[in-house]
Amino acid sequence: MTLAQEKTKENEKNISSADPSSTGISHPLEPLTPDEITAAVAIVKAQKSLAASVRFNTVTLKEPPKQTVLSFTPGDRIDREAFIILLDNATAKTYEAVVSLTQRQVKSWLHIPNVQPAIMLDEFIECEQAVKANLDFQAAIAKRGITDPDLVMVDPWSAGNYGIEEEAGLRLSRALCWVRANPTDHGYARPIEGVIPVVDLNKMEVIRVEDYGVIPLPPKDGNYTPEYIKHYRTDIKPLEIVQPEGPSFEVNDHEIRWQKWKIRIGFTPREGLVLYDVTYRDGDSERPIFYRASLAEMTVPYGDPQPHHYRKNAFDVGEYGIGSLANSLTLGCDCLGEIYYFDGFITNSRGEVAKIENAICLHEEDFGILWKHMDWRTEQTEVRRSRRLVISFIATVGNYEYGFYWYFYQDGTIQYEVKLTGVLSTAAVPPGEMPKYGTLVAPQLCAPIHQHIFNVRIDMAIDGTNNSVYEVDIVPEDDHQNPYGNAFYAKSTLLPTEKAAQRRIDPMKSRYWKIVNPSKTNEMGYPTAYKLMPGENTLPMATPNASVIHRAKYMSQHLWVTPYSADENFPAGNYPNQHPGGDGLPQWTQADRPIEDTDIVVWYTFAHSHSPRAEDWPVMPVATLGFKLKPLNFFNENPANDVPPSPKNHGSKKACCTLKS
Numbered sequence: 001m002t003l004a005q006e007k008t009k010e011n012e013k014n015i016s017s018a019d020p021s022s023t024g025i026s027h028p029l030e031p032l033t034p035d036e037i038t039a040a041v042a043i044v045k046a047q048k049s050l051a052a053s054v055r056f057n058t059v060t061l062k063e064p065p066k067q068t069v070l071s072f073t074p075g076d077r078i079d080r081e082a083f084i085i086l087l088d089n090a091t092a093k094t095y096e097a098v099v100s101l102t103q104r105q106v107k108s109w110l111h112i113p114n115v116q117p118a119i120m121l122d123e124f125i126e127c128e129q130a131v132k133a134n135l136d137f138q139a140a141i142a143k144r145g146i147t148d149p150d151l152v153m154v155d156p157w158s159a160g161n162y163g164i165e166e167e168a169g170l171r172l173s174r175a176l177c178w179v180r181a182n183p184t185d186h187g188y189a190r191p192i193e194g195v196i197p198v199v200d201l202n203k204m205e206v207i208r209v210e211d212y213g214v215i216p217l218p219p220k221d222g223n224y225t226p227e228y229i230k231h232y233r234t235d236i237k238p239l240e241i242v243q244p245e246g247p248s249f250e251v252n253d254h255e256i257r258w259q260k261w262k263i264r265i266g267f268t269p270r271e272g273l274v275l276y277d278v279t280y281r282d283g284d285s286e287r288p289i290f291y292r293a294s295l296a297e298m299t300v301p302y303g304d305p306q307p308h309h310y311r312k313n314a315f316d317v318g319e320y321g322i323g324s325l326a327n328s329l330t331l332g333c334d335c336l337g338e339i340y341y342f343d344g345f346i347t348n349s350r351g352e353v354a355k356i357e358n359a360i361c362l363h364e365e366d367f368g369i370l371w372k373h374m375d376w377r378t379e380q381t382e383v384r385r386s387r388r389l390v391i392s393f394i395a396t397v398g399n400y401e402y403g404f405y406w407y408f409y410q411d412g413t414i415q416y417e418v419k420l421t422g423v424l425s426t427a428a429v430p431p432g433e434m435p436k437y438g439t440l441v442a443p444q445l446c447a448p449i450h451q452h453i454f455n456v457r458i459d460m461a462i463d464g465t466n467n468s469v470y471e472v473d474i475v476p477e478d479d480h481q482n483p484y485g486n487a488f489y490a491k492s493t494l495l496p497t498e499k500a501a502q503r504r505i506d507p508m509k510s511r512y513w514k515i516v517n518p519s520k521t522n523e524m525g526y527p528t529a530y531k532l533m534p535g536e537n538t539l540p541m542a543t544p545n546a547s548v549i550h551r552a553k554y555m556s557q558h559l560w561v562t563p564y565s566a567d568e569n570f571p572a573g574n575y576p577n578q579h580p581g582g583d584g585l586p587q588w589t590q591a592d593r594p595i596e597d598t599d600i601v602v603w604y605t606f607a608h609s610h611s612p613r614a615e616d617w618p619v620m621p622v623a624t625l626g627f628k629l630k631p632l633n634f635f636n637e638n639p640a641n642d643v644p645p646s647p648k649n650h651g652s653k654k655a656c657c658t659l660k661s
């Protein structure tokens, strides 16, 4: 038997061994199981006679139509489909396939011209090997006194798109390189400045090594791991989180119930954690808040204009796949208390299942006080502890770590928080130079200034599918109606179309946006609503002519609202890698479609400008940013009135909070 015949036989075995109707899938939005992924890959390989040069970029659940999901009841037949993105290295062609797992056949097969799928994890490794083996690269590092390529770290940064003719159609990485002093040394302390190997990832060949001149390696180590830290502080006593009766949540496959919340989760290589069909139980009804939410894109533009730095910007969702970079989390370190972990299943570029064990963490946290009042006449004090449900994952993108946290509170509030940590991207500068576009974090070691810009897509469903969005500003009353000068009020303005809904924050007006159901009211007659409350935010610093602005136009507005469309999921388009720009939100919203009292999607952009500090080196303490969704006349009163008092002296042997009058 030839190798090809063996492969075909193996594929046939895989096809026949996975019968989704017998795999006990409990819900149409359950992520693909390892067996389903294996079967989908085998089906497409066999039915499309794929060559060995074809890589599997993404194998994920093709989500059924929203109406199918919303009308699903347990026991209904579930048709399972996989969505697959493939790249043929030999022909440089990208394909999208939909495979029916139920019918065991390729349902659609489409060539997508002129795009580059995200850079795959296997390509990271192969690119590093190709660079290290290249003679021009070895000569460039030898000029800098580096003789052992094994100590070199090659990070395959995306190339962007700068309209350069000889780059058109090539699948490129412009790699950045560092060198360790020994195998466990912190490599980012020593950038190999000015050397950019440019790699054709289809051929996995270095096509040129750009050299912008020798700058010496910075002199100082930057180590932070236990083998280097000689003295730890010794005055920390144990702090333990104890839940003697276990957690208060229930998990059924990927559905989570916690107090009045019901949340379904998924996991994709591109977005990581996805939330579906989030509802809050109010009396006898499960009231929907949103249908789907995920981190839809993020962009990290750097501010150094030097020839070897100006192309640094990364789209960590669309160019790398933030989910495929998820960590396996560790109890007691990443997460504290009674933890439930979900595994994530992705593939390597050959279509083999790769398991990310403990990819998603679920737990409860004490969060200070929820509410309190002391009636000083009756001397009755009522106070309630706040508890929140946390669903999170952490991804490592080369040097940087991002933690993505969804919080659910007892008063109906939902919060999204990004935790930024890990290691700064670094550059070397000549001795004595104080850089303008960055900060010295060690002698001759510069951390360039940059921004982290995120976009979260939320398919809203306040009390049902049809919603409208209003901008609310807190403003002073007009002079002619304001005789005492004290009057001010919350001014609501309907955003009726897509263009009208391209908005920016205004902290001086306490601006927020409310998503209302115009057909439902609370007891006082207000339409039921949630408000989107901005946290830290800013705008991109790149000017309108910058390449990164064209490619990530979503960054230029904080709020976008679109009518729901099943194929509009990514604000910078489906294939931002090396894309010239214009795809996604800027393209769809040109039609200026109506968004009033219809099925809408809210896209919120939030940004952090990072001017590095010495204290961010050698590893950066967590910085946070995000936003909140808060109920706004959604309920008739504080929904957390029924949270019971905590047991007296709970959690401590000593009474710590006795009040003396």
Ligand code: NI
Pocket (backbone or CB within 6 Å): 420, 450, 452, 610
């Ligand atoms: Ni940063």
